[in-house]
Amino acid sequence: xxxxxxxxxxxxxxxxxxxxxxxxxxxxxxxxxxxxxxxxxxxxxxxxxxxxxxxxxxxxxxxxxxxxxxxxxxxxxxxxxxxxxxxxxxxxxxxxxxxxxxxxxxxxxxxxxxxxxxxxxxxxxxxxxxxxxxxxxxxxxxxxxxxxxxxxxxxxxxxxxxxxxxxxxxxxxxxxxxxxxxxxxxxxxxxxxxxxxxxxxxxxxxxxxxxxxxxxxxxxxxxxxxxxxxxxxxxxxxxxxxxxxxxxxxxxxxxxxxxxxxxxxxxxxxxxxxxxxxxxxxxxxxxxxxxxxxxxxxxxxxxxxxxxxxxxxxxxxxxxx
Numbered sequence: 001x002x003x004x005x006x007x008x009x010x011x012x013x014x015x016x017x018x019x020x021x022x023x024x025x026x027x028x029x030x031x032x033x034x035x036x037x038x039x040x041x042x043x044x045x046x047x048x049x050x051x052x053x054x055x056x057x058x059x060x061x062x063x064x065x066x067x068x069x070x071x072x073x074x075x076x077x078x079x080x081x082x083x084x085x086x087x088x089x090x091x092x093x094x095x096x097x098x099x100x101x102x103x104x105x106x107x108x109x110x111x112x113x114x115x116x117x118x119x120x121x122x123x124x125x126x127x128x129x130x131x132x133x134x135x136x137x138x139x140x141x142x143x144x145x146x147x148x149x150x151x152x153x154x155x156x157x158x159x160x161x162x163x164x165x166x167x168x169x170x171x172x173x174x175x176x177x178x179x180x181x182x183x184x185x186x187x188x189x190x191x192x193x194x195x196x197x198x199x200x201x202x203x204x205x206x207x208x209x210x211x212x213x214x215x216x217x218x219x220x221x222x223x224x225x226x227x228x229x230x231x232x233x234x235x236x237x238x239x240x241x242x243x244x245x246x247x248x249x250x251x252x253x254x255x256x257x258x259x260x261x262x263x264x265x266x267x268x269x270x271x272x273x274x275x276x277x278x279x280x281x282x283x284x285x286x287x288x289x290x291x292x293x294x295x296x297x298x299x300x301x302x303x304x305x306x307x308x309x310x311x312x313x314x315x316x317x318x319x320x321x
Contacts, residue, residue, distance in 0.1 A: 024065045024067050025067070025068070026063060026064070026065055026090060027063070027064050027072065027092055028061070028090065029091050029092040029093045029094065030056075030059070030061050031045075031056050031074060031095075031096060032060055032093075032094070033096065034095035034097045037095070039058075039059050039060025040056060040060050040079075041056055041058045041059070042055055042076065043056040043062070043074060043076040044073075044074070044076065045062050045072055045074055046073050047066055047072060048071040048083065052064070067086065068088070069086060070086045071086070074096065076096055078098055079096040079097060079099060080097050080099055126233060126234065126235055126236070127150050127151065127234050127236075128231060128233050128234075129145075129149050129231065129232045130231055131226070131227075131229035131230045131231055131232070131258070133145070133149065134146075135229075135271065137226075138273050140164065141164065141166045141222040142226040143155060143166045143221065144166055146234075146253075150234050152171045153234070156168075156169075158216050159216070161277065163218050165222070166219060167181065167219075168253075169181070169250070170250060170251035174250055175250075180250050182234075182240075182248070182250050182251035182253050183244055183250075184252075184253050185252060185254045185255065186255045186257065187255070187256060187257055194219075194220065224255065227271050228257050228258055229255060229258070230256045230259070231256045232253060232254070232255055233253075233254040234253050234254075235248070235251055235252040235253075235254065236251050288308055289304060289305055289306065289308055290305040290306060290307075290308050290310075292304060292305020292306065293305065
């Protein structure tokens, strides 16, 4: 008796599945561009409310199984989506219409002389970072905010205190004698990122110069307020040389600042942050000897002079407290 019940149940399942399959029909068709009637490959076709879908081929043709009454959604980047209800007709041919804001879908980058171009039209490596991302990092030097956001960039800060300088290199070092820093351009104007030479204020030098090693002089590009930056475009490699000359042989960083927005009469942006630092450890020093060499006292920074007999030894190193 149980065998007969199982056999009847199996037959019933087969009949139900066959009836369900009979309801599905194969829908075919071709999707074209309404402007020039050219086929559109890669158009997404899916059944609304389900995960079943397909895409058009190189000739714009597609094939999908759907039941009568189901809704097919046709969508493609830059075109208006179309919904079609499946009926008795097994063929659906559509012409998709471009959206009005299609040109705004592509990323726009700034190149030489503040010229804006489509990122896909540029024949060299270029990346863009929005000013909002830079502002959210809240770094002491906005150059540090580029670390990890631009491929191939190495940012080396001297330390973490306010006013500390940072060195930035794109795609490694290109020269042993010249500067490997990229060229900074703000709103089409070339900015000097070098450090004032300690020996002569009228000359410019690098922070690695012998006379500048005892003091950290902030790189000049750090004077830019991160809240004033609209976007940063990084041009990599020697291609930037063709745009800005030999100064950009190590790349170029193009900074576009915020400007007035058309149709917007008044706006206020406020940003603030506080930071406190406290010295938790002091270096261990010896005060057994005074300045000098070979036991002879001298006014020098080498403490190899005679033995220190000053009862108040702590006064010698009072400057570290």
